[in-house]
Amino acid sequence: MPIPALLALEDGSVFHGHAVGATGETTGEVVFNTAMTGYQEILTDPSYSRQLVTLTYPHIGNTGCNAEDVESETVQAAGLIVRDVPRRASNWRSSESLPDYLKRHGIVAIAGIDTRRLTRILRDKGALAGCILAGEQVDAEAALAKARAFPGLNGMDLAKVVTTARTYAWNEGVYNLDKTTFSQPARRFKVVAYDFGVKRNILRLLAEQGCDITVVPAQTPATEVLAMKPDGVFLSNGPGDPAACDYAIAATKTFLEAKIPLFGICLGHQIMGLALGAKTLKMKFGHHGANHPVKDLDDGRVLITSQNHGFAVDPATLPANVRVTHNSLFDGSLQGFALTDRPAFCFQGHPEASPGPHDIGYLFDRFAQLMQEAR
Numbered sequence: 540m541p542i543p544a545l546l547a548l549e550d551g552s553v554f555h556g557h558a559v560g561a562t563g564e565t566t567g568e569v570v571f572n573t574a575m576t577g578y579q580e581i582l583t584d585p586s587y588s589r590q591l592v593t594l595t596y597p598h599i600g601n602t603g604c605n606a607e608d609v610e611s612e613t614v615q616a617a618g619l620i621v622r623d624v625p626r627r628a629s630n631w632r633s634s635e636s637l638p639d640y641l642k643r644h645g646i647v648a649i650a651g652i653d654t655r656r657l658t659r660i661l662r663d664k665g666a667l668a669g670c671i672l673a674g675e676q677v678d679a680e681a682a683l684a685k686a687r688a689f690p691g692l693n694g695m696d697l698a699k700v701v702t703t704a705r706t707y708a709w710n711e712g713v714y715n716l717d718k719t720t721f722s723q724p725a726r727r728f729k730v731v732a733y734d735f736g737v738k739r740n741i742l743r744l745l746a747e748q749g750c751d752i753t754v755v756p757a758q759t760p761a762t763e764v765l766a767m768k769p770d771g772v773f774l775s776n777g778p779g780d781p782a783a784c785d786y787a788i789a790a791t792k793t794f795l796e797a798k799i800p801l802f803g804i805c806l807g808h809q810i811m812g813l814a815l816g817a818k819t820l821k822m823k824f825g826h827h828g829a830n831h832p833v834k835d836l837d838d839g840r841v842l843i844t845s846q847n848h849g850f851a852v853d854p855a856t857l858p859a860n861v862r863v864t865h866n867s868l869f870d871g872s873l874q875g876f877a878l879t880d881r882p883a884f885c886f887q888g889h890p891e892a893s894p895g896p897h898d899i900g901y902l903f904d905r906f907a908q909l910m911q912e913a914r
């Protein structure tokens with residue numbers, strides 16, 4: 540017999556299903572992701588900290604889990620909500636089923652619910668707090684109370700929670716085509732990468748550009764980083780409210796003043812906006828998927844991109860020395876900008892994909908080019 544589970548949303552909605560992960564309880568902000576593949580990368584992306592992710596694709600777990608497709612060292616999402624987990628996982632790289640993987644990481648997950656109905660609620664009302672209970676005795680009233688007690692992500696600084704405890708060098712090198720061995724490209728640039736919840740594929744793509752990468756904790760002061768004499772500084776993606784990361788905003792102001800080449804992704808993009816005096820806002824249900832069209836305003840190209848954000852920089856608040864480079868074709872929201880008087884630029888989506896298409900991977904070439912020009 541399957542173990543019962545239920546999901547309650549703060550608006551009073553309750554969904555009954557069965558447990559496919561650990562038993563127990565979890566609360567967080569419920570967000571929907573429309574990617575058809577990449578559940579393991581999604582689960583291990585630190586940007587999903589304190590979020591319960593529902594996947595709109597109905598069959599999740601088909602290809603099992605493996606040791607390679609992780610974006611950080613553990614599962615970061617607070618919970619998983621799916622329609623159906625197939626009974627058999629099939630892939631030559633699979634070493635474990637998704638339910639076993641979730642149980643091993645203590646992640647509470649629910650299956651067997653109508654994820655289309657759930658997603659329509661989230662689209663109509665915006666992201667909502669939720670609670671999953673999984674176990675022999677699950678009480679809807681208790682779950683509703685826990686969902687309503689979740690404080691919400693506004694004002695929540697999670698970058699300093701998920702960041703690395705200590706500075707380290709990224710030495711993994713670059714995957715060869717066989718996907719099992721690595722090679723080490725010649726190192727051309729010294730880059731310091733701020734870990735606000737960094738995804739591994741970002742570090743891999745920086746390494747592919749010939750970057751010698753030192754990863755530093757989120758609260759590392761700018762003076763310490765400048766003393767390392769980097770050719771460029773990278774600001775990573777990460778969870779929570781960017782406006783709460785005052786230490787990162789202060790450090791970024793210093794890097795902008797120092798005119799050091801700067802590249803920001805997602806939370807890093809939002810922090811760069813805040814450092815320039817712009818404002819961020821909470822979106823209704825955000826962007827979470829692997830098929831979001833974005834327009835490159837320089838050449839008119841449309842790129843299909845990977846996205847995962849719930850906050851955004853308000854373009855109306857950007858200063859005059861900013862040039863908007865990318866816009867979302869879903870809702871017109873700001874996707875990227877560059878400074879006109881500094882070697883700095885950033886992107887709201889995920890050019891590193893993982894999961895997702897690689898259309899916008901050229902931004903990593905642009906960072907290398909900026910560092911080359913700044914020499």
Ligand SMILES: NC(=O)CC[C@H](N)C(=O)O
Pocket residue numbers: 586775776777778779780781804805806807847848849850851
């Ligand atoms: N992927 C990210 O870096 C997300 C940034 C931020 N936490 C947001 O939700 O908008």
